[in-house]
Amino acid sequence: MTRSIILAAAAAALLCLTACAPHPAPSSSAHAGSTTSTTPTTTPTPTQAPLPADVLFEISVTATAPNGAVAKLTETVHAPVTTTDQQTADEAQLDNECDSWRTAFSSTQFIVGQVQAILVSGTWAPNQVIVADMAGYPVWQGDEQPFQAFCSSARPSIPGSARAVSPVGGGDADTDGGWAIYTYGLEVDTDPSTDSGGPSPTDVVLSHCSIQLGAAAHSSVFASSWPASPQTRKGLACTFGGS
Numbered sequence: 001m002t003r004s005i006i007l008a009a010a011a012a013a014l015l016c017l018t019a020c021a022p023h024p025a026p027s028s029s030a031h032a033g034s035t036t037s038t039t040p041t042t043t044p045t046p047t048q049a050p051l052p053a054d055v056l057f058e059i060s061v062t063a064t065a066p067n068g069a070v071a072k073l074t075e076t077v078h079a080p081v082t083t084t085d086q087q088t089a090d091e092a093q094l095d096n097e098c099d100s101w102r103t104a105f106s107s108t109q110f111i112v113g114q115v116q117a118i119l120v121s122g123t124w125a126p127n128q129v130i131v132a133d134m135a136g137y138p139v140w141q142g143d144e145q146p147f148q149a150f151c152s153s154a155r156p157s158i159p160g161s162a163r164a165v166s167p168v169g170g171g172d173a174d175t176d177g178g179w180a181i182y183t184y185g186l187e188v189d190t191d192p193s194t195d196s197g198g199p200s201p202t203d204v205v206l207s208h209c210s211i212q213l214g215a216a217a218h219s220s221v222f223a224s225s226w227p228a229s230p231q232t233r234k235g236l237a238c239t240f241g242g243s
Contacts, residue, residue, distance in 0.1 A: 048212055050214070051212060051213075051214035051215070052214070053215060053216065055076060055077070055078055055079070055214040055216060056078060056179065056213070056214055056216050056223070057076075057077055057211055057212060057213045057226070057240075058074060058075070058076045058211065058212045059075040059076075059184060059185050059186065059209075059211045060072070060073070060074045060208070060209075060210050060212075061185075061206050061208060061209045061210075062206070062207050063158075063186075063205070063206055064205045064207065065125060065128045065204050066128070066201060066202055066204070067122060067123070067125060068121075068122050069119070069121060069122025069123055069125070069128075070119075070120040070121045070122060071117055071118060071119050071124060071159070072117075072118045073115065073116070073117045073118075073132075073156070073186050074115070074116045075114070075132060075134075075185060075186060076113060076114050077112075077113040077134075077179075077184060078111060078216075079214075079217075080110065080168055080179055081109060081111075082109055082110075082170075084110050084112055084165055086165075087110075090110065090165045093139040093141075094137065094151075094165070094167065097150040097151045098137040098139065098150070098151035098167075099151075101167050104137065104167065105168070105169040105170065105177045106169070106170075106171075107169065107171065108167050108169070108170055109169070110165055110166065110167055110168070111135060111166055111168055111179055112164070112165050113134050113138075113163070113165075113166075113184075114161065114163055114164075115154075115161070115162045115186075116161050117130075117143075117156050117157065117158040117160050117161070118159055119159040124158040124159070128158075129155050129204075130155065130156065130158070130186055130189070130204060130206075131153045131154070131155055131186065131188070131189055132144070132153060132162070132164070132186055133184055133185050134153065134166055134182075134184060135166045135168055135179055135182035135183075135184065136166040136167060136168050136182055137151050137166055137167055138151065138153075138165065139151060139164065139165055139166070140154040140163070140164050141162065141164075142161055142162035143156065143157035143160025143161055143162050144156045144157060147189075155189075173217075173219060173220040174220055178220075179220075180217075180220040180221075180222040181241070181242075182241055182242060183239050183240070183241045184240055184241055185209075185237065185238050186206065186238050186239070187233070187238065188205075188206065188236045190236055197234070198233070198236065199235050199236055203236065205235045205236075206236065207235065209230045209232055209238035210227075211227050211230065211240050213227065222241065223241070226240040226241060
């Protein structure tokens with residue numbers, strides 16, 4: 001047998017072995033992109049941190065002015081105390097601004113509130129007035145102006161921080177003179193009897209109105225219903241309580 005014949009026979013045998021050899025199994029990852037499914041992730045709903053033990057409630061609202069400026073206002077009201085941290089000065093101011101407050105209740109305690117106004121964006125015009133409501137006979141200090149009269153609601157400055165002190169009845173929160181019979185919160189300076197249609201183009205609009213009750217408010221039957229019953233006047237108020 002010649003050399004060329006031997007080489008041709010060897011090549012034919014090699015081709016046969018290659019064709020007859022078993023093929024490798026397809027890779028399990030070859031089409032992974034079209035068959036793999038992913039489990040959707042969910043973002044946990046944020047929970048509010050508990051209020052300090054001495055806080056009755058905290059009211060929050062967003063205010064948007066006609067010029068587009070946005071502010072966030074918060075009113076925090078503390079549980080009644082027999083004396084405040086500034087008792088002498090508070091009593092002197094009550095004597096000066098609130099007639100007959102000393103005889104209003106058979107027993108008297110005091111609630112202290114703070115109104116914090118933060119300017120989120122834009123420039124807040126001084127004529128865009130928001131009114132802060134507080135229980136009973138409040139006197140105010142800080143970044144605010146009286147609204148209509150002393151010993152009543154006030155006009156907090158935006159931005160700014162104001163403090164209020166009001167005497168209340170020292171008995172049950174839900175009885176006459178108790179802190180839970182009053183109205184609290186923030187509202188736009190309009191006449192409630194004529195604004196049934198909601199804000200006009202020149203009014204501030206209030207939104208995202210909410211209240212968080214603290215543990216100190218749990219003894220009040222009235223206050224327990226407040227989170228479900230905000231008084232919004234179609235965007236002109238964010239108040240709770242009262243009649």
